[in-house]
Amino acid sequence: MENHSLLFQCLLFTFLMYFSSTHSVKIPRLSSIPTWDTSLHHPATFYAKTSTDNINTFYYKQLLDHFNYRPQSYKTFQQRYLINFKYWGGANSSAPIFAYLGAEEAIDYSPEDVAFLTDNAASFNALLVYIEHRYYGKSVPFGSREEAFKNARTIGYFNSAQAMADYASVLIHVKKTLHAPNSPVIVIGGSYCGMLASWFRLKYPHIAIGALASSAPILYFDDITPQDGYYSVVSRDFREASETCYQTILQSWNEIDTAALSFLSHRFNTCRPLNKSSELKEYLIDMYTYAAQYNHPPRYPVTVICGGIDKGSFGSDILSKIYAGVVAFKGNTTCKVNAPSNLSETTLGWKWQTCSEIVMPIGIGNNSMFQPDPFSFKSFANDCKKLYGVSPRPHWITTYYGGHNIKLSLQKFGSNIIFSNGLRDPYSIGGVLENISDTVVAIHAVNGSHCLDIMGANHGDPEWLVEMRNKEIKIMKGWITQYYDDLLPLNGTINL
């Protein structure tokens, strides 16, 4: 598997958040954040590969700025979307449309990555549409990525409200083009685009009859979720896997701080000599974080790492044990630590998004296996301002989308949203974990991880995962049945 998948995106979601939230974001850092070691991301066993044979590519002439009427607002760009017609029952049968709302990456591999859709499209006779998020992949305004990312004047149109208006426009266009006014649309997304899916249902109920929002931490804004929640869950995951492993990691930071850099470089077989111990620490934090977030069956990375650490094949001292954890997880064929880095478009794009709008105040508290590193909005904002010339707006997400007292707000408003979470996913701490109403529901798996439900099914999937997906399918079928019932008295009069 290549470095383009949902896992990759989700990982960057995590580690970018980590960098943006727990470290100073200095200008040099933007170009020095290492691309995460991609060979780790996609053990083929994590999910099944889906054929892209049935994918058709389209472009829509999209408006740069839906929310203003300045001359510049009227610029357009080509927005890419993919359609898989293979399973569709067609317009005449009012067969449904599943719309995957593209996330912080190119859309090319989403059909493969979000194989939950292809796995289940046949039983719905569903059309599958995958819409690329503005400023990613081939959906870049201003003619080139370089121009689009040049400065805040051009990158300033890059945000979730604009992206959702894009999705709305594309979906109206697709339904019109396919003469499918009666086809109900369900939007689907995971992680960042899981947030988009739930918000889209709330903002555009006339376009989507429901949303499946997988691992969407929509409550990780303002002060709704404790800032230290994310890393507390990472730590809990490791502790549950092995108390000794947890203790070893807990003790390792001080060892790293006091060891000579040459010793560390040798011990961890780094690709280049370490310039500072934080290079190693950041690598390890990313690895633990990644392992916890994607603690998927059948491999369960946390268990793999802890197995290595506890076994201690390279020696019984703490740092040798930690290295054994690295090797257990990544293999020891080539160097991994402190490898030369490339900046992916996801890294660049997500950096902007977190520095403008998606301000998730994630820090490390005292209740973790890491060294404390609280979130400081002030320093975060300063660094973003230095990078882009504009400041983050930390309260916009809750102003526009809500989040505070969500049960009070939505228990008698809105319908047809599934918030699905795996509780081992550190982001689940910012997710919706309890039913808000009969139709805005939370599904969680105690042993689940990030976005697992919307990946493809495997023969070896544990029973709880099979059940979780079945539950989601059943609810979505219920939405569609209800929609057809509601449509019946109106039939023939519906239009777009």
Place this chain on the structure above:
Amino acid sequence: MENHSLLFQCLLFTFLMYFSSTHSVKIPRLSSIPTWDTSLHHPATFYAKTSTDNINTFYYKQLLDHFNYRPQSYKTFQQRYLINFKYWGGANSSAPIFAYLGAEEAIDYSPEDVAFLTDNAASFNALLVYIEHRYYGKSVPFGSREEAFKNARTIGYFNSAQAMADYASVLIHVKKTLHAPNSPVIVIGGSYCGMLASWFRLKYPHIAIGALASSAPILYFDDITPQDGYYSVVSRDFREASETCYQTILQSWNEIDTAALSFLSHRFNTCRPLNKSSELKEYLIDMYTYAAQYNHPPRYPVTVICGGIDKGSFGSDILSKIYAGVVAFKGNTTCKVNAPSNLSETTLGWKWQTCSEIVMPIGIGNNSMFQPDPFSFKSFANDCKKLYGVSPRPHWITTYYGGHNIKLSLQKFGSNIIFSNGLRDPYSIGGVLENISDTVVAIHAVNGSHCLDIMGANHGDPEWLVEMRNKEIKIMKGWITQYYDDLLPLNGTINL
């Protein structure tokens, strides 16, 4: 009464729509549209005057552009809002907040105009907040009205989505400042701001628990409502008042077209000699339209005009009868027709709004007492483009807010909206006239007119009007009771 009231605003709403929809909008026209004869607008008996003694004025530092992150987006302006504390039960009692969402005019006189709020605040212990709409009154960006309206680069931020984000920000600020996190907010508006009220409830359910949307023609977009609906209702109103009156008006247009201008100027006692017969026709169309839209008790302008026409005190020929209708309605003390005009800020602002976003395709069909004048989007768009350099976006309102198949979209989504209409109001044809669900309800009065319910009560109000208002109050009380019930298990944990 002065020329600042809700009636005035609503009138301009109408007649601007008329000009924008049924006539070429040429650049000279922008400055030549006459300010409507304000002495007509506010017969004191239309509604009771309310004291402004209890009004406190505040300003909020508002963001120019909520939806982008360009350097320019971060500009701010002072947004004005008014608060009446007199009736409020206070934060400790979680007493409600009624928020009037300012419309296409300065906010100064809204407390007087929307006296429904002051009439009923005491029985709710409600705080009354009136928020001025951006680009009107004192809430103008770029330092001055001149700069703000200079060209599309500055006026381009003037639209409903930005205005609603303004309202959201102000309401969060007010609740925070008053330490009133538990106080439920109900938003109220009429006509254009009735649309805003209903849309606000749909887009910001976490901020407003309900909306009273009076005379909000949210379905007069795209092809949802027949283009000729508005003028068909005007005509029906006149026909119901008097068949002979209706026939006289119907026949008058041809008479005007064939009469000499000097004769017309004399017959209608014009302030200046007519240059073309359309000047007279536009005056008359405005008058009929105004009379139908604001066919309020106890005066009932349509009845008054038809009384004059049918009586024919100035002669039995058609044009003399029409003139008698003018005199009956406006009095004959001074000239009215073809008076020199002033452009109000409402005229200028609303012109922009209809030319960018609020594209209501209103035309005159064959089924009316007027000469046919169908809506041509092409010519409308051309004229707007000439005026402002940017084109209208006729599908944005339905893309962002919906409208098509509204029952299907909202019957299981959303709650707590009252759509109130008077069926004699020509705009009611684009309103929601049937219940969408148990909690998104339509209230209409067969004999009602535009925005009548949210004006102040008078002793002579007909029973149906009293009942209409009581029904609204009862529903709003139900929302608040429900909210308190829902709040109870959460008490003490709510925050903003």
